[in-house]
Amino acid sequence: MVEHERIEDTPGPLRSEQPAPRSARPAISRDVSSPAAAASAAVLALQRSHGNAAVARWLSGARVARPGLGGGGPRLARVIGEVEELVPAKEESARFAGDPTLARIDAGTKTLAKGDTGLAVLKLQQALVDLGFAVGVDGSFSGETETALKAFQAFAAPALPQTGVLDRATLAALNARFDTRQPYIANAAFDPAVPARGTRSLTASDKAAVKHAMVPPRGAPGLPSTFKEVVGGKRYGDELRDRLTDVIEALHKELFEAKEPLRADPAKNFHSWKVMEGPAAAAKDMTDKLYGSYATAPAMTHALGNFIDQWEDEVARDAALNAAAKKKKATDKVWYLIASDCDAVNAKHSAVPTDAREKAILDPIVESLVNTPGKVKRLLELDIGWEGAQLEGVVYLQRYKHDTDEENRRQMWELFHTCIHEYIHSLADPKFQAYARKLDSVRYNTLIEGFDDFFTETVRKTVVVDTALRKMIEGPYYDAAASVPKVSADVYPSIAQAEQVVSIVGIRDAEAAYFKGDVSKVGGP
Amino acid sequence: MTGECADARDRIVRVELVRWGGLPSGCRPSELFPELSDDTSEWAVRPLGEDFERAAFAVVDLPGYNRPTVSVRDGAVVMFDGMNPRLAGGLEPLVSDLGDPEARLDYRHGTLPVERGEWVYPSRGATLFVNTTADTALHVALYGPVTFRQYLRLLRPHLGKTLRPHPIAGEASCRSKGSKRRTRAD
Numbered sequence: 001m002v003e004h005e006r007i008e009d010t011p012g013p014l015r016s017e018q019p020a021p022r023s024a025r026p027a028i029s030r031d032v033s034s035p036a037a038a039a040s041a042a043v044l045a046l047q048r049s050h051g052n053a054a055v056a057r058w059l060s061g062a063r064v065a066r067p068g069l070g071g072g073g074p075r076l077a078r079v080i081g082e083v084e085e086l087v088p089a090k091e092e093s094a095r096f097a098g099d100p101t102l103a104r105i106d107a108g109t110k111t112l113a114k115g116d117t118g119l120a121v122l123k124l125q126q127a128l129v130d131l132g133f134a135v136g137v138d139g140s141f142s143g144e145t146e147t148a149l150k151a152f153q154a155f156a157a158p159a160l161p162q163t164g165v166l167d168r169a170t171l172a173a174l175n176a177r178f179d180t181r182q183p184y185i186a187n188a189a190f191d192p193a194v195p196a197r198g199t200r201s202l203t204a205s206d207k208a209a210v211k212h213a214m215v216p217p218r219g220a221p222g223l224p225s226t227f228k229e230v231v232g233g234k235r236y237g238d239e240l241r242d243r244l245t246d247v248i249e250a251l252h253k254e255l256f257e258a259k260e261p262l263r264a265d266p267a268k269n270f271h272s273w274k275v276m277e278g279p280a281a282a283a284k285d286m287t288d289k290l291y292g293s294y295a296t297a298p299a300m301t302h303a304l305g306n307f308i309d310q311w312e313d314e315v316a317r318d319a320a321l322n323a324a325a326k327k328k329k330a331t332d333k334v335w336y337l338i339a340s341d342c343d344a345v346n347a348k349h350s351a352v353p354t355d356a357r358e359k360a361i362l363d364p365i366v367e368s369l370v371n372t373p374g375k376v377k378r379l380l381e382l383d384i385g386w387e388g389a390q391l392e393g394v395v396y397l398q399r400y401k402h403d404t405d406e407e408n409r410r411q412m413w414e415l416f417h418t419c420i421h422e423y424i425h426s427l428a429d430p431k432f433q434a435y436a437r438k439l440d441s442v443r444y445n446t447l448i449e450g451f452d453d454f455f456t457e458t459v460r461k462t463v464v465v466d467t468a469l470r471k472m473i474e475g476p477y478y479d480a481a482a483s484v485p486k487v488s489a490d491v492y493p494s495i496a497q498a499e500q501v502v503s504i505v506g507i508r509d510a511e512a513a514y515f516k517g518d519v520s521k522v523g524g525p
Numbered sequence: 526m527t528g529e530c531a532d533a534r535d536r537i538v539r540v541e542l543v544r545w546g547g548l549p550s551g552c553r554p555s556e557l558f559p560e561l562s563d564d565t566s567e568w569a570v571r572p573l574g575e576d577f578e579r580a581a582f583a584v585v586d587l588p589g590y591n592r593p594t595v596s597v598r599d600g601a602v603v604m605f606d607g608m609n610p611r612l613a614g615g616l617e618p619l620v621s622d623l624g625d626p627e628a629r630l631d632y633r634h635g636t637l638p639v640e641r642g643e644w645v646y647p648s649r650g651a652t653l654f655v656n657t658t659a660d661t662a663l664h665v666a667l668y669g670p671v672t673f674r675q676y677l678r679l680l681r682p683h684l685g686k687t688l689r690p691h692p693i694a695g696e697a698s699c700r701s702k703g704s705k706r707r708t709r710a711d
Contacts, residue, residue: 298567300569301569304567304568304569304583305569305582305583305584305592305594306569308592313635314635316591316592316608316609317608317634317635317637317663319609320608320609320656320661320663321637321656321661321663322656322657322658322661324656324657325637325639325656325657328638328639328657329636332636332637336636336688340690383636383688386688386689387689388688388689389687389688389689390686390687390689391683391684391685391687392683393569393570393571393582394569394571396686418689426570430572430576430577430578431577433572433577434575434576434577437575437577
């Protein structure tokens with residue numbers, strides 16, 4: 001008999017090739033019978049829902065820098081306590097981020113020229129290839145590289161002096177090109193007659209660089225590296241308990257209490273599935289226009305079974321659970337909230353909630369939040385009212401209408417963007433998914449969510465809003481006189497790691513891996 | 526409809542799985558569920574197993590399960606699975622009939638982690654996903670007799686849900702309804 005082989009949806013333990021900021025930083029346990037099981041599950045849930053950076057920051061005491069050439073520094077203050085601020089507010093390419101040599105060039109303290117070698121040179125060469133220049137990619141700044149770089153400098157707008165040297169201005173011009181994502185759009189067509197066009201074989205050092213690039217930077221200087229139970233006269237446990245209590249209260253009000261009455265009159269308060277399917281169909285159309293030569297997938301519709309009401313699904317799940325299972329689910333939810341909503345407290349105390357000292361403080365607090373059926377019920381109701389979820393090919397969402405047409409239009413546009421992301425998940429080749437699952441959880445997130453968002457962002461750049469698209473997305477809320485709502489779209493922080501992988505392997509290799517399953521192009525066997 | 530497929534359908538509909546010997550090979554969707562078409566080209570797709578091999582799937586209407594799902598590869602049904610199976614006679618006689626599972630795996634039922642709750646009987650073509658106290662089946666998967674390795678690679682259903690990010694608690698009221706966290710202006 002095989003006992004206890006693996007946990008569903010649990011990739012391998014967290015590993016990093018980079019130094020951990022704290023010697024006691026734990027690996028994520030796969031042993032769900034261990035005391036850390038609930039916390040580990042929460043870490044994995046956070047990692048999969050919020051991305052690598054959130055987990056890395058949590059594990060390192062909330063000290064992970066935002067993407068950026070400098071890798072942190074003055075931006076750090078903005079990330080503490082705000083998971084969403086980990087993602088660049090501007091639409092800037094992360095392609096050249098996280099590289100110390102390129103960071104020095106960006107700072108104006110270094111240049112690269114003929115004769116130089118190394119990963120930064122290779123990234124320059126690959127960037128030139130992705131921009132359409134013919135140059136070998138081997139990490140050696142040759143005459144050919146110099147010639148191609150001069151051609152780019154002449155091609156840049158405004159044109160740069162044709163020095164053939166990678167300096168600050170030339171790097172900025174390269175960044176500007178990739179900010180537009182036009183090089184990625186231009187390389188999105190697959191030619192089955194020449195399937196390997198534009199791809200290359202990775203060397204052993206390329207593969208090592210790729211695996212390194214999949215992991216976000218950890219830690220930041222200047223912050224304490226050990227847990228402090230008392231800060232400013234306040235105890236970690238007391239602050240965490242207060243924060244959790246507030247979080248549960250606020251989420252319950254918003255996600256459940258405000259919504260439950262609406263379920264009494266679905267005809268009045270729910271969008272029909274047909275209305276919800278309009279943005280999904282538009283998302284498929286836009287994605288197929290760009291990547292349809294690589295792969296397509298069926299539409300997302302309720303009738304097909306891949307568009308589900310989250311509320312109904314959770315109610316059905318909970319109905320079959322006994323008290324013990326409900327308590328287990330509620331306990332897991334509390335750990336999830338510690339990971340996702342308590343950053344400020346954890347950062348203040350340099351706390352890693354799964355570390356022994358912190359966990360010893362948190363365990364009784366978590367227990368106090370699930371020690372009555374009423375408390376358990378409230379926690380389960382958070383999942384019932386949760387805005388959205390996904391399960392391998394199936395999207396779960398809420399269908400509530402908003403109060404005004406303007407809000408409903410916005411909701412439909414947000415759904416459109418979400419559906420691009422979910423549809424691109426369904427385009428991932430099985431071999432790519434299987435390879436990702438064999439990696440540790442951080443790299444898994446980079447390959448699955450980061451790569452998805454990398455392609456999602458590229459599709460978003462191709463969206464041309466016209467009347468037909470508006471009608472498709474906005475459905476009954478379409479109003480020619482109204483402006484198209486400016487909406488925001490979620491981006492997983494690991495999109496930065498995905499683009500940094502692309503900076504090494506090139507866009508064609510990334511596409512060959514994701515859509516065609518040639519995982520050797522992203523460091524696989 | 527072949528006799529074997531009809532018998533399997535009858536057992537599935539009645540959720541009577543004692544003495545279940547596996548899904549017959551080669552049953553077309555319409556042989557198991559007449560309401561289904563054999564043309565799966567427009568069906569939704571799900572990955573199964575550690576190889577993430579795709580299968581077309583359709584949800585059928587059966588009172589004995591939540592979301593009873595038929596998965597098809599190459600025109601043949603490879604798996605039937607459903608949530609909250611109302612097992613005829615309950616769990617105990619079925620477990621008694623199936624004997625010791627070949628493996629008890631950890632799995633996630635939606636967002637509920639269940640330790641050693643995925644009981645795999647590959648030679649019988651069945652997997653029971655039980656709850657944390659192992660007294661209720663939360664999910665059942667039925668397939669043709671296979672080896673444990675084949676089950677892991679090609680059939681094991683993915684049942685864990687991933688929640689999408691939510692607005693920061695306590696700040697939600699400051700945002701418009703429907704807005705999400707970690708935003709990036711489009």
